[in-house]
Amino acid sequence: MKGTSVTHRTTHSTARTTSRLGVVLAAAALGLAGCASDGAAADDTDAPAAEEVTVSDAWVKAADSGMSAAFGELTNTGAEDVTITSVSTEAAAMVEQHETVENETGEMTMREVEGGLVVPAGGTLVLEPGGNHLMLMDLTGPIEAGEEVTVTLTYADGSTADLTAPVKDYSGANESYGGGSDHDHEDADGTGDSDDMDMEG
Numbered sequence: 001m002k003g004t005s006v007t008h009r010t011t012h013s014t015a016r017t018t019s020r021l022g023v024v025l026a027a028a029a030l031g032l033a034g035c036a037s038d039g040a041a042a043d044d045t046d047a048p049a050a051e052e053v054t055v056s057d058a059w060v061k062a063a064d065s066g067m068s069a070a071f072g073e074l075t076n077t078g079a080e081d082v083t084i085t086s087v088s089t090e091a092a093a094m095v096e097q098h099e100t101v102e103n104e105t106g107e108m109t110m111r112e113v114e115g116g117l118v119v120p121a122g123g124t125l126v127l128e129p130g131g132n133h134l135m136l137m138d139l140t141g142p143i144e145a146g147e148e149v150t151v152t153l154t155y156a157d158g159s160t161a162d163l164t165a166p167v168k169d170y171s172g173a174n175e176s177y178g179g180g181s182d183h184d185h186e187d188a189d190g191t192g193d194s195d196d197m198d199m200e201g
């Protein structure tokens, strides 16, 4: 099990001085004016988060029922951190944003990220097995390899982005997903892997 470094990103943007923020906003406005030729968002505000964040390598883990997860890389080309406030998909009744952390017994477990995952300004948020992921809970039906799942991300500014993710077979995750189809589970830990994820809506 590889060590997962969990970085707690607290957003301290409010700590910036107002004058500095003013400069940043002015710069952003200039940037917008510079590329206003390609139409659409001619707002006087910053570009919507959904336009600042690009998603690559999105995929969803195949699962017959119960739970699955969506992964990918989200890159923020903007000058401000972007927080994902909610996630939804027709493939699941509920989606949670999870991080993977090591518990007292050294086992990797996942838990909901309070306040939502953050795509750092000018950086990339990686969603991967064993790390941060979007947990699809209470699947509405089987998700089979070869299919595609559309996942809608809603950002803190209210903008949304649909991403289409191919479904892949995957069984390499060490953390407890519960209901995994073909893991060779030796039940040596006796801690009941699936218990911590046994939350029905």
Ligand SMILES: [Cu+2]
Pocket (backbone or CB within 6 Å): 069, 098, 110, 111, 133, 134, 135
């Ligand atoms: Cu999870």
